[in-house]
Amino acid sequence: MEKSKIKKIFKSESISLSRFMxxxxxxxxxxxxxxxxxxxxxxxxxxxxxxxxxxxxxFLFRVSHDFGVSKFLELGPGNGTLMADIIRTISKISKKKFLFYLYEKSNFLKKIQSETLAKYNSKKTKILSIQNLRLKKKPYLFFCNEFFDALPLNQIEKKNDLLFEKRIKYTDGKFKWKEYLIENKNLNFLSNGDIWEYSPLTNLYIKKILNHIKKFGGGFLVIDYGPYVKKKISTIQAIYKSKKCDILDYPFFSDMTYHFDFSNLKKFSEDFNLQFHGPINQRKFLYFNGINERINILINQTQDNDVKKKLSMQFHRLTDPLGMGELFKFVFISKNDLNFPYFKKS
Ligand SMILES: C[S@@+](CC[C@H](N)C(=O)[O-])C[C@H]1O[C@@H](n2cnc3c(N)ncnc32)[C@H](O)[C@@H]1O
Structure with a gap:
């Protein structure tokens, strides 16, 4: 890592946690x-x-049919794998023409996405990359997996009835936490010892998408990581080579993530007068959308016992009630009624 570059980035006295992320x-x-x-x-x-x-x-195909929507938009598509699986499945079950949009920030991942998706681009399935989330005045089905938990966030802690913002300082070649007293804010919902995590960028995206749904219809499937009710504690962590670590341990070399606040999303949905379904856990969503049947078909298609074992392990990993099956939650927001009994309004 070039220290001069880091120094240039962190030249000020301290920077906010969101800027650091x-x-x-x-x-x-x-x-x-x-x-x-x-x-x-x-x-x-x-x-x-x-x-x-x-x-x-x-799920999305059934909703697109019920709501009369032909545009799908993924936020933060990573390697493009989810989009590829969606396009392949929808093209098999429908002859209709659909448009698939990708909204991605990283130029590196954009390249990987176009490699992954090249073979799916056709007259029937158009794949388009969009800039600045510029949307047409038409309904979309928006969806994202682990998009919001990768957006920059800030933390404010209440101690002795005073509020402190957690910031980062770069000194003597090291990153360190710094707390700064905030004077002109009154966050009455915090008690002493609480840490409030908020992401201005998350709120911006949520407002933009919900406003679009309110005006033009469509819906938003959000899949993210966190409990039903987020605690007022620090949930931020980094992952370096598959191991959890502190976000200051390997900056630039580790991924950073935190618990998504589903109740914040619900509050916005209420502000926009939209219907909020869920959250339900990943296990439930996948079961109701046929994961059991699908995995059995794949297992029966192969004679190779190692492949059978691998498929079965993948299934357990996604649906394990002690792991991803419970940790990840699904929410769907729409203007129209959603008639899926397992995905109730809350
Ligand atoms: C944790 S990854 C999840 C990737 C993928 N959805 C998956 O499940 O494998 C977060 C994704 O969001 C993208 N991303 C983060 N901030 C973004 C932003 N402001 N605008 C667009 N994409 C963003 C990242 O580059 C990455 O593709």
Whole structure:
């Protein structure tokens, strides 16, 4: 790592946590997502098994039919694997023409996405990359997996009835936490000892998408990591070579993530007068969208016992109630009624 470059980035007295995350993950040269494929340090559900994307495709296709929507838009598509599985599944079950949009920040991942998806681009399935989330005045089905938990966030802690912002300082070649007293804010919902995590960029995207749904219809499937009710504690962590670590341990070389706040999403959905379905856990969503049947078909298609074993392991990894099956939650927001009994309004 070139120290002069880091010094240049962190030349001020201290920077906010969100700026630090933004630089570490998305800096044009050094950013983690400019240099790493999804799967190199941590893995995500679409990378574990094609059945994840196939189940989502079944759900989205049924909604697109019920709501009369032909545009699908993925936020933060990573390697493009989820989109590939969705396009492949939908093209098999429908002859209709659909448009598939990708919204991605990292130039490195954009290249990988176009490699993954090249073979799916046809007259029937058009794949387009969009800039600045510029949307047409038409309904879309938006969806994302682990998009929001990768967006920069800030932390404020309440101690002795005073509020402190957690910031980062770069001194003597090392990153260190610094706390700064905040004077003109009154966050009454915090008690002493609480840490409030908030992501201005997350709120911006949520507002933009929900406003679009309110005006033009469509819906938003959000899949992310966290409990039903987020605790007021620090949930931020880094993953370096598949191991959890502190975010200051390997900046630029580790992925950073935190618990998504589903109740914040619900609050926005109420503000926009939209219907909020869920959250339900990943296990439930996948079961109701046919993961059992799909995995059995794949297992029966092969004579190779190692492949059978691998498929079965992938299935357990995605649906394990002690792991990803419970940790990941699904929410669907729409203007129209959704008639899926397992995905109730809350
Ligand atoms: C944790 S990865 C998840 C990748 C993929 N969805 C998956 O499940 O494998 C986060 C993704 O969001 C992208 N991303 C992060 N911030 C973004 C932003 N502001 N605009 C667009 N994409 C962004 C990252 O580059 C990456 O593709």
């Amino acid at each position: 933004h630089k570490c993950l998305y800096d044009k040269d050094l950013g983690f997502y400019q240099n790493n494929r999804i799967g190199s340090h941590f893995t995500t559900s679409p990378e574990i098994s094609q059945t994840f994307g196939e189940c989502i495709a079944i």
